[in-house]
Amino acid sequence: MNFISRYPVRFVVPCLLISLALVGIAASYLFSNGIFSRLIEKQAIHFVTETMGRNQNRLNSALRNKDMERLQMNIDLLTQGDPSHRAAIVLNEKLKIISASNPAWLGQAFAEAGISGEGKALLEGVSRKKEQLSTVVVSKDSETLLAISPLIIDEAAAMRALLYYEYDMNVLKQVGKQALRWNIIVSFLTLTSIALAVWLYLHFGIFQRMLLIAKTMEQFGKGDNTARSALAGNDELATLSASLDEMLMQRVAEEKLIRENERMLKLLTDGLPVLIAYVDKEGCYRLVNKEFENWFYLQPEQIIGKKIHELLGDNAYSEIADYINQALLGKVVDYEASIPIINDGMRLFRATLLPHFENSCGVQGCFLLAQDITQQRSDQDKIKEAKVLWERTFDSILEEIITVHDKDFRIIQANSAAALFFNTTKEALIGRYCYELFNDNNIPCFGCQAQAALQDGKTHSIELHNAKLKKDFLVTISPITSEQGDFFGIVHSAKDITIFKQLEDQLRQAQKMEAIGTLASGIAHDFNNILSPIIGYSELVADRLPENSEELEMVQSIHTAGIRATELVRQILTFSRQSDQKRQPLQIHLIVKEALKLLRSSIPTTISIHQHVPDCGLVMADPTQVHQIIMNLCTNAYHAMRETGGKLNVSLEVVELTAQDYLDSLDVQPGPHVKLRVCDTGCGMSRDIVKRIFEPYFTTKKQGEGTGLGLSVVHGIVKSHRGHITVYSEQGKGTEFHVYLPQVQSSDQIIHTAKAGVIPQGQGTVLVVDDEPVLGEMLKKMLENIGYEVLLCSSSTEALKNFTQQRTRIALVLTDMNMPVMNGVELARKIKQLSPAMPVVLCTGFSEIIDEGKARRMGIDGYMTKPVIQRQLAQTLHDILEKKGGS
Missing domain, CATH: 3.40.50.2300 (Response regulator)
Structure with missing residues (x-):
């Protein structure tokens, strides 16, 4: 294998293929030669057997007919004129040749003919057998086939003959060997072509592509990150190439990611406002970030490799040496310390030391994370001061009950006004539900806008009446959200607006009264336009009627009624504040009688009116306002008796007030006063109500029955006339009002109605x-x-x-x-x-x-x-x- 691996595969493979082709051809030749020879012998035996079988009947017929010529012709056909093939017919008994392919054999004995010894032995052996069968054998030299077939000359005489046939296989074997050689050559060429094709395929389909892959790997290894094999196809090498390219791309991406992570890590560590450094177990700096450099105003090369005490100084290092040693022993250490910094003075910092472990090597160093907390401590002090200031401000809001709730309406903070209102401490309010405090309920208050504030994140306000406390509150619900819109609480502000509601009701009532006054003035204006022709035409008609006539009296009555209506219009305008109030000497008993006359028609008969109103002289007053006093007092008396009935007593008398009387009223002067007394037998009032009876908008009547202004108006009118009013009442015994107005004593102040004189005439x-x-x-x-x-x-x-x-x-x-x-x-x-x-x-x-x-x-x-x-x-x-x- 080492020998093979020394040479490129593209050379080894074709040599192996050619060698395998040669060895295969040689083995095939050796193996195929014997097989081919046996195959030729087998085919020759078959051919001879078939040939002799086909000719046997013709030969038998020729022998029976003793047609020697035909017999010789069949022998020639059997040998086909080929001298290498020999045939002869031998009589069985005499073994004499009677016909042969070689004419020299005719008439000879079988033993004397030029037949091979193997043929003679075979012929003798067959002739001796009783049952003679066709026999085909191969000669010992495997070059000739020896065939013997029995022939019948005469069955009755039992005359038989034998056909002897020699078939030379040399020609056939030579042809076969020639074919075998050609087959070997074709096979060799075919195998060589196949080997060449295989080599070409391997060369171009595998070796070249493998070289491309290897070259790609080599280029990538040299740093060319763009190197790619990019083989086309669907074979394994293409799949390998695609996988390799994918791996290379992934490797490039990973390296890029690693570089990006390193860059981002560098940016992160440099961007963090935290000092980051790595110290090895020898106490030397190996890594620092930008913040570390900024602290000490040094470049990285001035820090890396230095020991801690060289950078910080011995004094500063002595303060943190124990912490460094603990971290190098494998402990995580947190501590706070201060160090001197050039141009910055002392810096307070919080640090964490994280030991760095290597597998089976123990602690190799430690990471230092330090944060400057100088400003943080300063900010914390400011936050504490701001918190104290906020709490004081929060508690200084005394007019509003302010509580801070979580989303379940549980109180998490309350001001002093809330604690004072509920007569408890702020700590006792924490954790309680707002609706539990205000209404003793276990569910949120009806109408509370807290849920709406939670849903839309907006401030909601609503006025709520607390039946338990009998107070009205302006409740404002404001959600507390972060800058991202996350909800984490609500501010609940409740302001007692009971007095404001009362004033609002009073203002609303005053606006109603003002509207009534405006309406009254409009009615008065239109009424004047109606009265003007009535009065004017009555005067014109009166001038044309004779004196002392009945018609004149009727017209004068019309005129008088018109004048009275004019006064009524003036009173309406005075009431609506559209005309000036004019005080004049007034016979008050006439006003009282006129008012009682109007009241009688509007008060039910279940209430009897008793009056004692003698002439008590004159008072300096506005007749409309005096009329208003009487009407208000009598109307109140009527309301007190309308359900049960009763008596209304009205009287006038002159009384003398001295300096000892009514000392509590500075407006009352000693002297004669006309006293108006209005007394009823109604339900009466309690002392608490009597104390408030003259307050504006205070009323004991049902809603819609009174404005609460009647008695306050009466009190104001009396005071403006420098008079005095008192009230006496007991529950179940009725009420009595006394009104004192100064009497006019001088007779020259009395104004008599001027008698009508002559109307001045004009012209033009x-x-x-x-x-x-x-x-x-x-x-x-x-x-x-x-x-x-x-x-x-x-x-x-x-x-x-x-x-x-x-x-x-x-x-x-x-x-x-x-x-x-x-x-x-x-x-x-x-x-x-x-x-x-x-x-x-x-x-x-x-x-x-x-x-x-x-x-x-x-x-x-x-x-x-x-x-x-x-x-x-x-x-x-x-x-x-x-x-x-x-x-």
Whole structure:
């Protein structure tokens, strides 16, 4: 094998193939020669046997017929004229040749003919046998076939003959040997071709491809990572090539990955803010990262190979020597220490030493991982300070109960306000459920938005009423999430808004009252427009009726009712704060009687009204506000008795207050006061309710039955009149209110209603502007009745056009305030621009944008409120025209 392995396979294989071909051919020749000879003998025996068998019948026939010529012809046919083949017919008894292929043998005895000895012996042996059978034998030299076949001459006479036949096989064997030689040559050529084909196949199909694979491996081994065999085909070498290429590619990828990992590891170790080094068992540095270099301001070559004490110094090394020794003994060591760093002073660091073990070699060194914790310690101190500051800030929020919950609503932190509210400590709140604290429930509170905050991650707020605590809370739920959106808690803030809810309800009620006031002012404005023609036309009709007539009395009653309605409108405007409150000397008993008269129609008969309201002189008051006092007090009394019925007592009397009375009220002055007493026999009130009875928006009535403003308004009115109010009540015994108002003593303060005198007459043309046709016609008739000519316009634009055309004829302009396109003020301004001396009187029922003072400051000469009374209209126009010199 060593000899074979010395030479290339591509040379050894073809030599072996050729050698095998030669040996195979030689062995085949030697083996095939004997086989081929026996095969020829066998075939010759068969041929002779068959030939003699075919000719036996012809020979028998010729012998029987004694046709010697035909017999000789058959012998010649048997030998085919070939001298190497000999045939003869021998009589059995005499062994005399009677016909032969050799004419010289005719008539001779068998023994004397030129027949071989083997033939003679065979012929003698057959002739002696009784049963003569055809016999074919091979001569001893294997060159001739000796054949004997019995012939029948006469069966009756038992005459027989023998056919002797010699067949020379030399020619046949020579032909066979020649064929064998050709076969050997063809076989040799075939085997050589096959060997050559095999070699060519091996050379090109295997050896060359194997050389390519070997060359690829050689190139790859020399560092050519792109070397690939890339053999085509589906055979084993192609599979081997593909596997090899795959292995090479994988190897390249692995090497690339290793290099990338090494690079990434280098980047990682250099990028980590951690000092990384490897120290062998001799205490020498073998590996350092960038952070190590940055710490000591040295290059790697200045560190690698140095011992620890050479780099750190003996003093610094002495502090960590024990830790290094423990790590080299195989222990994992954690420690903290400080070392001096150039330009940085002392650095505090936390280090870990990891021993490095080699199989069966023990500890070979240790890895050092160190982290600078100087800033970390500083940051920890700051965090502690910030935590303390946050806790103090958290606890300083005293108006809100703030708790921090986990996702199961379990409290994990609470402020001092929460502990104070629940009368416990903050530590006792930790771990409890919020709904357990607030509602004593084992399930979350109904309406709580915590679940919604957990689902959408948004802040939710809701107002909740706690029936147990009888308080309202504004609950705010804010989820606590990380920058990645991971939820880990919620902040629960509960603010007691009970007082704010009460104030909100009061504000809402005040807004309702303001809306009612606005509605009332609008109704009053429209009511004025209705009253104006009633009062105006009643005055015009009264002037045309004879005195002391029944019709005049009816018209005057209409006029009086209109005037009373005017006062009612003024009260409505006063209530809605759209007109000024005017105090005047007032006979209060008349207001009381009028109010009780109105109440009687609205209070059920189960409540009886008893009044004792004599004339108690005058008080300086606003009649509307006095009316409001009486109505509020009596309405409260009615509400206290509406279910059971009872008595309502109202009385007036004059009392003298001294300095010793009502010392708690600084507004009350000693002297005579009119005392209004309102008493009911209702359910009464407790002392606690009596203490709060005058608070704004405090009410004991059901929702929707009262605003809580009635008594507070009464209290304010009484105080504004420098009076005093008291209340006495017991549960089940009723309630009694006393109102004290100062009495007016001076007789010169009494204002008597002036008796009607002569209505002043006028002259000239008055431009009347009103968009209400009824009011315009009424003003036209009133003015014509007192002597004026009237130019009536139903719109401000029409009036401005007529004034422009006829201003020399017009003596005064009387205009309404509220009109489309241009209101009365705008019309007056344009008229004043055209004619500054033209007198203008503004007439309005109600306006938010102008009053009498504003009208005077704008240069308007007169200001009248609806409904317009004829005497007031005549006097106003007379005074303005007289002042302007027009009358």
